[in-house]
Every structure is written in C-alpha cells, then in structure tokens.
Amino acid sequence: MAKNNDKTQRYYPGIKTACLAMLALLFLLACVLLRGDGGEILGGEDAAAGAGGHGFYYENLALMPGVEVTADSVENDSFLPQLAADGKKNAGAGRWSSANEAGAPEHWLQFSFPQEQSFAFVSLYWERLNVLGFVIEVSRDGEHWTQAALWEGTPETNEQHVVLDNQAQGRFLRLRTTAVSDTEENQYLYYQNVSLLEMEVYAQAPVSWCLQVPEIRIAEDGSRFLPLPEAPAGYEIRLLGSDYEEIIDEDGTVYPTLEEKVVTVGYRISQGDKYEDSPSYYVTVPPSVFTDNPESPADNAEASVDNAEASVVNDRPRLSPEVSEWKGGAGFFPPGDAKRIVMQADREAELRQPALDLQESWKKLSGEELTVVSGEEASLQTGDIYLGFAGKEMGLKEEGYWLDIRPGTMVLRAEKLQGLIWATVTAADLLENAGEGIPCGTIRDYPRYSVRGFHIDIGRRMVSLETLKQIVLTLSEHKMNNLGVHLNDNEILSTSGKNDSIPNAFTAYAGFRLESGLKNSRGEGITSQDGSLTREEWKELTRFAAEKGVQVLPEIDTPAHSLALTRIFPEYALADEPDNVDQLDLGKKGTVDLVQKLWKEYLEGEDPVFEAGGLVHIGMDEYFADGEDYRSFANDMISMIQESGRTVRMWGSLSRLPGRTQVASENVQMQIWNMEWADPQDMYGEGFTIINSLNSSLYIIPGGGYDRLDLEALKQWEPNLFAAGTQAEMLPAYSGRMAGAVYCLWNDTIGSLDTGVTEEGILERFLEPLPLLSGKLW
Numbered sequence: 001m002a003k004n005n006d007k008t009q010r011y012y013p014g015i016k017t018a019c020l021a022m023l024a025l026l027f028l029l030a031c032v033l034l035r036g037d038g039g040e041i042l043g044g045e046d047a048a049a050g051a052g053g054h055g056f057y058y059e060n061l062a063l064m065p066g067v068e069v070t071a072d073s074v075e076n077d078s079f080l081p082q083l084a085a086d087g088k089k090n091a092g093a094g095r096w097s098s099a100n101e102a103g104a105p106e107h108w109l110q111f112s113f114p115q116e117q118s119f120a121f122v123s124l125y126w127e128r129l130n131v132l133g134f135v136i137e138v139s140r141d142g143e144h145w146t147q148a149a150l151w152e153g154t155p156e157t158n159e160q161h162v163v164l165d166n167q168a169q170g171r172f173l174r175l176r177t178t179a180v181s182d183t184e185e186n187q188y189l190y191y192q193n194v195s196l197l198e199m200e201v202y203a204q205a206p207v208s209w210c211l212q213v214p215e216i217r218i219a220e221d222g223s224r225f226l227p228l229p230e231a232p233a234g235y236e237i238r239l240l241g242s243d244y245e246e247i248i249d250e251d252g253t254v255y256p257t258l259e260e261k262v263v264t265v266g267y268r269i270s271q272g273d274k275y276e277d278s279p280s281y282y283v284t285v286p287p288s289v290f291t292d293n294p295e296s297p298a299d300n301a302e303a304s305v306d307n308a309e310a311s312v313v314n315d316r317p318r319l320s321p322e323v324s325e326w327k328g329g330a331g332f333f334p335p336g337d338a339k340r341i342v343m344q345a346d347r348e349a350e351l352r353q354p355a356l357d358l359q360e361s362w363k364k365l366s367g368e369e370l371t372v373v374s375g376e377e378a379s380l381q382t383g384d385i386y387l388g389f390a391g392k393e394m395g396l397k398e399e400g401y402w403l404d405i406r407p408g409t410m411v412l413r414a415e416k417l418q419g420l421i422w423a424t425v426t427a428a429d430l431l432e433n434a435g436e437g438i439p440c441g442t443i444r445d446y447p448r449y450s451v452r453g454f455h456i457d458i459g460r461r462m463v464s465l466e467t468l469k470q471i472v473l474t475l476s477e478h479k480m481n482n483l484g485v486h487l488n489d490n491e492i493l494s495t496s497g498k499n500d501s502i503p504n505a506f507t508a509y510a511g512f513r514l515e516s517g518l519k520n521s522r523g524e525g526i527t528s529q530d531g532s533l534t535r536e537e538w539k540e541l542t543r544f545a546a547e548k549g550v551q552v553l554p555e556i557d558t559p560a561h562s563l564a565l566t567r568i569f570p571e572y573a574l575a576d577e578p579d580n581v582d583q584l585d586l587g588k589k590g591t592v593d594l595v596q597k598l599w600k601e602y603l604e605g606e607d608p609v610f611e612a613g614g615l616v617h618i619g620m621d622e623y624f625a626d627g628e629d630y631r632s633f634a635n636d637m638i639s640m641i642q643e644s645g646r647t648v649r650m651w652g653s654l655s656r657l658p659g660r661t662q663v664a665s666e667n668v669q670m671q672i673w674n675m676e677w678a679d680p681q682d683m684y685g686e687g688f689t690i691i692n693s694l695n696s697s698l699y700i701i702p703g704g705g706y707d708r709l710d711l712e713a714l715k716q717w718e719p720n721l722f723a724a725g726t727q728a729e730m731l732p733a734y735s736g737r738m739a740g741a742v743y744c745l746w747n748d749t750i751g752s753l754d755t756g757v758t759e760e761g762i763l764e765r766f767l768e769p770l771p772l773l774s775g776k777l778w
Contacts, residue, residue: 055276058121061201063087066114072107073099075193081109089125089198091727097127100193102182105132107194110174111201116140119148119168121202121209124160124175127195128726130188131155132179138168145174154181156721157728159681161279163205173201186726207232207269208278216254216285224254226283231269240266240277243733246324246400246446247285255395256288258325258444266734280732287327314439319429320771321479321778325444331407332437335366338410339383342375350417351387353547354424358385361428382408385427390415399481400446403427405438419446421549422479429477448733449719449740451669451691452777453482454766459489459511459557459564461747462531467759468541471766476548478774482742483545484617484649486555488512488526490563491751493579505578506570509751510563514538514554514609518598520568526598528564535602535609542611553649554602554610557619558595559584559633569594574625586629592636599637603644613645621651621673631661638664649691652678662686671742672722673699680722680729684738690731692741696724700745700765703755709743709769719777740777743769 061067062085071081075097083094098107122136133152137145148164175196181188211229218224226248231237242248243264247255263285267278314328341359343351355372363369370385377386390396390413401414401423412423426445430438454475456463472483490510491498498504512526515534519525533541538554545552558565563582566573572591574583584591602609603616610616618637623630634650641648649669656677665687672680673693684690692698697717699706719741722729731738745766749755 056207056271056274058202058204058206060087061113061117061119061203062111062199064113068112069109070112071096071098071109075100079195084109084196084199085111087198091127091197093197095127095195095197097195098177098193100191102192105177105180105192108174108176109194109196109199110172111199112142113171113173116169116171117173118203119170119173119201120164121205122149122162122164122173122175123198123200123202124155124162125197125199126155126158126160127197128186128188128191129154129158129728130181130186130191130726131177131194132181134175134177136162136164137174137176138170139172139174140170142172146170148173157730158726159729161209163209175199206276207235208267208276211237211267211278211281213265213281213283216283224256224288226252226254226265228252229267234271236270238268238270240268241734241736242266242283243448244324244446245736246395246397248283249395253395254285255393256444257285258327258442259287261285261325264732264734266732277732280734314441317430317433317439317441319426319433321775323426323443323445324778327442329405329440329442331440332434333405333407333410333440334437335362335431335434336368337383337408338362338366338368338370338385340381340385341370341372342377342380342384342386343372344386344388345374345376347389348374351420354417354420355387357421357547358387358424358427361424362431365428365431377411380409380411385410385412387412387420387424389413389420396444396446398450399479400444401426403443403445405430405440405442407440410438418481418549421476421547425477425479425549447479447778449738449777450736451482451740451742452480452774453484453740453742454480454770455484455486455555455671455693455742455744456762456766457486457489457744457746457748458513459486459561459747460491460509460750461762462511462513462528463759463762465533465537465541467763469544470763472541472545472548472550472552474767474770475550478770479549479778480770480774481550483550483552484555484742484744485552486557486617486746487514488557488564489561489747490582492748492753493563493582495753497752499578502575502578502581505581506563506567506573508563508582510567510582512564514602516598516601518568518601524568526564526568538609539607542614546611551615553615553617555617555619555649556599557617557621557651559586559591559619559625559630560621560623561619565594565598580624583624585625586623586633587626592633595633596636596640599640603641603646610646615647615649615669616641617649619651621653621677623653623657627657627659628661630657631659631663634663635661638668642667652683652688654686655679655682669739673744675722675724675727675729680731684731684735687737689737689739691739692719692722693744694722694724698741698743700743701748702745702757702761702765703749704746704753706746708765711769711772714769714772714776717776741773743773 069081069085079097081096084096132154135147136149138148139145148168149162177194180192213229214227216224216226228237239252241250247261247263263283264280265283266280269276316326341355343355359370359372380386396415396419398416399418401419403423404411414420414423491508493499493505493508496508498508511528513528513532516527542552560583562584572584572588572594574580574585638648652670652672668688670683670688671691671693672678673695720731720733720738
C-alpha cells in the first residue's frame with residue numbers, strides 16, 4: 001500500500017474524494033493554465049524542497065480583486081493582515097502578526113471573497129515555527145463555520161501545504177490557531193503571537209498531490225515492480241526515484257527483500273516542457289516470496305533459514321549502524337570453527353584487500369588466523385567464509401551487500417567492491433559481539449544516503465597522518481564513506497588582535513598543509529613549515545582510505561580563508577581593510593590563474609596527487625567582495641576540475657552573493673553550512689546535489705561556540721531536514737540530489753582564541769556523535 005508523506009503535509013480521510021473532484025475540475029474545465037517562468041509553483045516537495053520553476057500555474061484565490069483580509073488582532077500597525085496576502089513570501093517580506101498575549105493562543109486570519117468559491121488546497125508560509133495546532137474553516141455566511149482541515153503539532157518546515165478534507169464551498173475561509181509554544185527555545189516563550197508571511201488559497205490541489213500510487217505487483221516471471229500511477233489525459237508521469245534504490249529502482253523494479261520495508265518515492269508530472277514534482281509518497285514493500293531454485297543466491301540463503309524454523313529464530317543483531325534487513329535463522333557460527341577465507345576464483349585481484357582486512361580483524365578479535373584462498377561457493381567446506389560478487393538482480397547497487405550466516409559457513413556477496421568492504425566490516429562487527437557465536441541468519445544491507453562523512457580542518461591546526469588514518473579506520477567501522485580534509489586556513493582576523501592595520505593583519509597565523517611548489521618571485525612558498533603532508537603522504541592516505549571504503553577529498557579553500565596565499569602573493573589580496581586580507585581579489589588580472597596554477601600541481605601528471613576521477617573540494621565560502629566576480633570564478637574552477645575528469649564539491653554561498661551569472665550545477669555537490677549563505681531549497685532548485693553540513697547542528701569547534709555536537713538534538717535530526725532557529729526546510733529524500741550529510745570539525749580556536757585542545761581532544765569530539773550520525777545516514 002502507499003500513502004503520502006505527512007512530514008510536510010497532513011493528509012485526511014477526504015483527500016481521495018477531494019483530489020478526484022479536483023482532477024475532474026482540472027481537466028474537464030481546463031482550470032490549469034500552463035505557464036513557463038514565474039507563477040506560483042506548488043509542485044511536489046517544491047513545497048519542502050524548492051524544486052519548482054517549471055511547473056503548472058494555479059490561481060491563488062487570495063490575490064483576486066475584492067478579497068478582504070481581516071484578523072482578530074495585530075501586534076502593531078506594521079503587521080497588518082493584508083500583508084499575509086500580498087504575494088510576497090520570502091523572509092523579510094511583510095507579514096501578519098497577531099497580538100502577543102501570553103495564555104491566549106487562539107488567533108484567526110480570515111479571507112472574505114466577493115462570490116462563493118471552491119477551496120481545496122492551502123499553502124502557509126510561517127515566519128517562525130511556534131504554532132502547535134490550527135484548523136482551517138470555511139463558511140457561507142461568516143458566522144457558521146465548518147472544519148476543512150485540522151493540524152496538531154508543530155509544522156516541520158516554514159512552508160506548509162494542506163490538502164483540505166473535502167473540496168469546500170463558501171465565501172469565507174479562515175485559519176484559526178489553537179496552540180502556540182511556550183518553550184524558551186528560540187525565545188518562543190516571549191513571542192506568544194502567530195506570525196505568517198503569506199497564506200495562499202487554491203480551488204484545486206496540484207496534480208502531483210493527488211496521485212493514487214499502486215501496490216507492488218508481480219510479473220509473469222516472478223519479478224516484482226511498482227506500476228506508475230495513472231496520469232491524466234495529455235500528461236506524462238515518471239518515477240523520479242526512491243530513498244532506497246536497492247528496494248525500488250528508478251525504472252520501478254522492486255528487488256528481493258527479506259523484510260517488509262517502507263520506501264519513499266516521488267514522481268514528475270509533465271506536459272511538454274512544463275512539469276511538477278510530487279511530494280513524497282510512502283510505499284510499503286512486502287518481503288519476497290522465494291522459490292526453490294537452487295541457482296538463486298537468495299534462495300540458498302532462504303533455505304538456510306527455513307531449515308531451522310523448528311528451532312528458536314535469532315533476533316536481529318545489535319550493530320552500529322543497524323542492518324537494513326534481517327531474517328533470523330537458528331543456531332550459531334562458532335568463530336573458533338572458522339578456517340579459511342575463500343575468494344571468488346576469477347576475482348582474486350579485487351577481493352584480496354578486503355580478504356586480508358577480514359583476516360586481520362578475525363585474528364585481532366578471536367585469535368584465530370584464517371588462511372586466504374581462492375575457490376568456488378559450491379565447494380565450500382565447514383569453517384569457510386566466502387567473498388564473492390552478486391548479480392544485478394539482487395539490487396545491491398554500489399554499497400549494498402548480502403551476508404548469509406549458516407552453522408558451518410558464512411557467505412558475503414556484493415555487486416561492487418565497496419559493498420564487499422562493508423560486508424567485511426559487518427562480519428567483524430558480528431564477531432566482536434559474538435558471545436557464544438555469530439547468530440545464524442541472513443542480512444541484506446544498504447545505505448539510505450550516498451554521502452556519509454566527516455570534514456576536518458587541518459589548515460589552522462595540523463593533525464598527524466597517523467591520526468588521519470585512525471579517523472579513516474573509525475569512519476569505515478561505521479560505514480561512513482567520506483573524509484574531507486580542509487588543507488588551508490588562517491586565524492579569524494576579526495578576533496586575531498592583529499586587525500589594527502592591513503600590514504599587521506598579514507602577520508596572522510595561516511597554514512597550508514600540503515607540499516606545494518608554488519612560490520613568489522622572492523622564492524617564498526606557501527607550504528607550512530610547522531607541519532604539512534608531503535605529496536606522497538597524501539597519496540598514501542588516499543590509497544589507505546580507499547581500501548577501507550572511505551573516499552578522501554582534499555579541500556583547497558579559495559577565494560576566502562586564503563591568507564596562506566595572499567601573504568605570499570599580496571598583490572592578489574583584496575586588502576581593502578584588515579579583516580579582508582585573507583580574501584583574494586577576484587577582480588584583479590592574474591588571480592584566477594594563480595589559483596588554477598596551484599590546483600594543477602595536484603591534478604596533472606601520470607600519477608597525480610589528487611586521485612584521477614576522484615572528488616575534490618574547491619572551498620568557496622564566506623567571500624565578501626563582488627558577487628559577479630565570485631560566480632565567474634566558481635564557473636572557471638568547476639570547468640577546470642570537471643575537464644580533469646573529477647567531481648566538484650563546494651560550500652554554499654550563492655544566496656549571499658547574488659548576480660546575473662548562473663553557476664554551473666550539473667554534477668556539482670554543494671555543502672550547505674548556513675541557510676543565509678545558501679538557501680537549501682533554492683540551491684536544490686538550481687540543480688545542485690545537496691549535502692547537509694548545517695553549522696547549527698553539524699559543526700564542532702573544539703573549545704569554541706560549538707564545542708561538541710548536541711547528541712540529544714541529533715536524535716531528532718534528519719539528514720534532509722535543514723533547521724536553524726525559527727527556520728526549517730526539507731528536501732526530498734527520494735531524490736538522489738539530496739545526497740546525505742557531513743559533520744565538520746573546525747579548529748577556529750588558535751592564536752588569541754587558543755583553548756589548549758589537544759589532538760586527543762579532537763578525536764574525542766569526532767567520535768562522540770559518530771554512531772548516532774552513521775545510523776541516521778545508513
């Protein structure tokens with residue numbers, strides 16, 4: 001079965017009737033007008049994801065001539081009710097704000113129409129998220145009211161969309177709040193009023209909000225698939241994706257599953273070049289019914305479980321992160337009985353490193369040294385642990401794996417090497433928690449998000465290669481696949497005590513931690529003398545991490561945070577004031593060439609320092625000069641990196657640096673660290689792949705304002721939710737462009753801010769949130 005996602009919208013029993021009526025109205029009366037750019041775009045999790053800009057136009061009834069907007073009260077004359085129906089809904093726009101009265105949470109905003117209207121859909125744009133409940137009511141005479149929708153609880157995002165219970169008729173429609181928060185959080189205790197930027201009213205719900213998602217079906221060959229919902233005549237529909245492509249693929253294929261799973265999917269409705277993306281829908285996927293075909297790996301695993309059904313079935317093992325699917329068997333695999341690790345005979349070269357890693361883990365945890373050999377699964381002996389590759393029909397994709405634990409053998413399979421690495425990590429984790437033995441059963445495991453990582457600043461404070469390797473190992477143990485290394489930075493100039501003059505500001509501490517041949521005309525180089533990595537050490541770290549399933553990505557941060565460059569090449573510094581000497585002047589001829597010359601040191605050559613075909617981070621945060629120069633520079637850097645065959649990641653700053661130049665977004669990853677510098681919805685709408693690194697939830701500054709991550713808050717955190725203070729936005733989990741999250745550690749507390757945090761203290765702060773975050777992302 002399927003249902004809508006109520007994270008951004010509460011759905012009601014009357015939705016099917018309302019949506020069917022709306023579809024009839026929509027197409028029989030041609031009430032939907034197609035429009036290219038502009039208009040009110042309400043598609044999909046545009047509401048929660050800013051995916052609009054190409055959709056269908058729906059008339060906002062609240063902006064019709066003759067509509068009167070009134071309220072029970074106002075905070076003052078600057079917050080009149082009419083401002084909630086002026087077509088402006090961005091932060092900072094005019095808004096209605098009710099009286100601020102403690103203990104009086106009930107307030108109302110009312111629309112009076114010249115003639116009777118049909119109402120089906122309402123969009124609310126809250127200025128802050130202190131409302132705990134409301135009703136939407138409709139009346140024919142302004143005195144007798146009928147409830148059309150009920151909301152209980154806090155809206156999860158500031159942009160909220162409500163499908164009314166049934167299509168309602170009347171001349172009056174009102175929003176009536178029933179409760180507001182009285183917590184100290186965000187000072188809501190002192191702001192007991194209701195504040196609304198905009199309220200939009202529609203006679204029909206968007207097409208994408210009215211889909212009837214079919215149930216999973218079985219084809220004649222026994223395979224499973226998810227049919228597309230029926231599209232209205234003249235329209236096309238396609239599946240955009242799911243949050244678990246290892247269960248429901250983009251073509252609708254449903255892969256074999258061990259357990260019932262709930263998957264989030266999304267659709268695109270289109271007509272010509274106009275389209276509308278849907279909100280999230282939940283689809284319940286039942287466990288597979290396996291056949292007796294002995295050639296099927298899944299069937300062999302199923303048989304090993306079923307043969308023991310008369311005995312006690314083992315509970316799901318407690319691992320970090322928790323496995324995605326489990327089917328318990330009976331009995332145990334005794335670690336002491338293990339004898340050999342058997343690599344698939346024709347794939348030894350690929351499998352040797354994970355086999356050796358598993359061999360090392362097994363000896364460390366059990367004291368038993370296993371022999372590594374090659375062989376076939378059909379010839380396994382008691383005590384064998386088999387590593388092999390699976391076919392695409394199992395749907396394991398890039399990182400998924402299948403682990404079948406039997407009383408005498410263990411079988412690990414994956415479609416790709418990355419998945420087999422994670423399978424060996426799980427095998428070691430099972431061994432570490434074995435007790436009387438490793439519980440028999442079958443695991444089918446895979447991640448929800450493709451980017452799961454940690455980012456560390458070694459520019460301000462050097463961290464040893466040994467510590468970086470320890471971080472890699474720990475990330476791998478938790479199936480986290482990204483380590484970003486911030487290679488250059490400097491003291492925060494405004495707090496350095498050296499910003500009394502431009503010459504003195506240039507003396508602030510700065511670090512560049514990777515061996516470089518870039519020098520000025522005096523022979524002075526940028527590489528730090530108090531600690532840095534050689535080119536060979538960087539390549540060693542990259543290779544080591546890749547063997548553990550972790551991708552290391554280097555970050556050279558420009559055009560800001562660049563004092564390591566500007567003090568050696570002051571002619572390219574912005575230097576219009578002391579606090580800006582660490583910023584490159586992108587308007588000066590030669591600045592871009594300087595940065596690209598530095599990058600080419602690491603990108604080019606037969607054995608490049610930065611991995612060929614890999615991922616690199618070009619920085620790009622907190623620039624304070626011209627937005628057009630910044631945007632052009634971004635395009636120059638993206639073009640150079642992509643032409644080298646690598647993928648670009650960058651910090652989000654475009655919302656604070658507006659301009660006419662469109663920054664290239666295709667295959668570009670953007671780390672969102674601050675919602676004012678880069679609005680997540682807007683950046684998603686522009687086509688970037690989004691990574692959550694929001695400072696309010698994912699920044700660690702040892703000894704500083706974010707000394708440790710708030711573990712209690714993280715229990716409520718979701719990777720696709722961007723929340724800071726009174727603002728919250730959500731991106732669709734079904735989209736591959738909502739890639740995941742990376743938490744960050746910044747060594748801001750150096751120089752005048754030094755708090756004496758050691759390398760051990762850095763590791764401690766890195767480790768604390770890791771199990772919780774890995775569980776959220778996997």
